[in-house]
Amino acid sequence: MATALITHDACYDHVTPPGHPEQVARLDAVLGAVKDLDLIRVKAPLVAEDDLLRAHPKAYIDSIKDAGPENGWVSLDADTHMSVGTLQAAYRAAGGGVRAVDLVMVGEVASAFVATRPPGHHAERETAMGFCFFGNTAIAAKYALGHHGLDRVAIVDFDVHHGNGTQDLVEEDPRILFCSTHQSPLYPGTGAAHETGVGNVVNVPLPEGAGSDAFRTAMETQVFPRVAAFSPQLLLISxxxxxxxxxxxxxxxxxxxxxxxxxxxxxxxxxxxxxxxVVSMLEGGYDLQALGDAARAHISVLEERGR
Known part of the structure; x- marks a missing residue:
């Protein structure tokens, strides 16, 4: 067994305006940090339309297709911009998650990390926001349920921002457990502890300045026990x-x-x-050195555990 690293050069073609934190260099930081690891390199495919439709209505998908510019940028909101290559990159990012699920479920690899951009956990059912266009992790979870016949999939999101999009896409499906630790108050302003979906959402807001002790305690007391009680057949990580x-x-x-x-x-x-x-998908991380160091630490553990 081994760990797959799933990416695609098309993700470099999603170009954001100068000074934007979700920049092309993020992908270089991640891939450069793990270039010497013993990983199976896999190209992310384009996501199938049917798999996008598991999470987003056709009218929304069509609106994203139609929004792409012929040159320069189109701004969907103050943070979320499309360039000429954005649509292809977004399709590869969502497709990478689907491919990762397939590889893990058929036993070709023990785990997979999807190093793509744009990220996905802020994309709601009908709204692109927070640098995100499609709910990549939620799409992967719904694909695992629908295509591989699973009954229980867990998603753990430790991005500093609440995964409002993932929550929006899964909060009515008891087959998916969504657990999020995140700073609060902070963008996007969601993720209060009382947001529990149909009993399948666990939000653990943490204050600014929270460090190792608070994070580890939150995981130990609130996230890990819920995942264990849920007993998932597949674990996804944002x-x-x-x-x-x-x-x-x-x-x-x-x-x-x-x-x-x-x-x-x-x-x-x-x-x-x-x-x-385990399938893990890249979300945020905007200091390039810290991003590379943390991604390497994360992927190294997956690779070591997958041997």
Whole structure:
């Protein structure tokens, strides 16, 4: 067994305006940090329309197709911009998650990391926002249920921002457990503890300045027990690395060691409940050095556990 690294050069063609934090260099930071690891390199396919439709209505998908510019940028909101290559990149990002699920479910690899952009966890059912266009992780979860016949899929999101889009896409489906730790108050302003879906959503808001102790306690007392009780058949991770102390967009104080720790613990849960099957997808992380260091720590654990 091994770990797959899924990416595609088309993700470099999603070009944001100068100074935008979700920049092309993020992908270089991640891929450069893991270039020496023993990973199976896989090209992310274009997502199938039917798989997008598991999460988004056709009218919304068509609106994203139609919004792409012939040159320059189109701004869908103050943060979310489309360039000429954005649509292809977004289709590869969603397709990468689907491909990762296939590889893990048929046993070709033990785990997979999807290093693509744009990210996905802010994309709601009918709204692109927060740098995101399609709900990549939610699409992967729904694909696993529909295509592979699973009954229970868990998503753990440790991005510093609440995954409002993922929550919007799964909160009415009891077959999907969504757990999120995130700084609050912070963009997008959602993720209060009382938001529980149909009993399948666990939000753990943490204050600005929260560091290792608060994060680890939240995981140990609120997230890990719920995942264990749910006993998923597949574990998905929304791996945002912007809770790192060096990240410019937020104020949490995690260190690279915390990323390695949470990855180890999530792999323990996967080993216990779902034969070690883990699919992790890149979300945030905007200090390039911290992003590379944290991504390497995360992927190194997946690779070591997948041997």
């Amino acid at each position: 791996a945002g690395f912007d809770a790192h102390e060096d990240d410019p967009l937020a104020g949490m104080k995690l260190r690279t060691a915390d990323v390695a720790w949470v990855t180890e613990r999530l792999c323990d849960l996967a080993d216990e409940h779902c034969a070690g099957r």
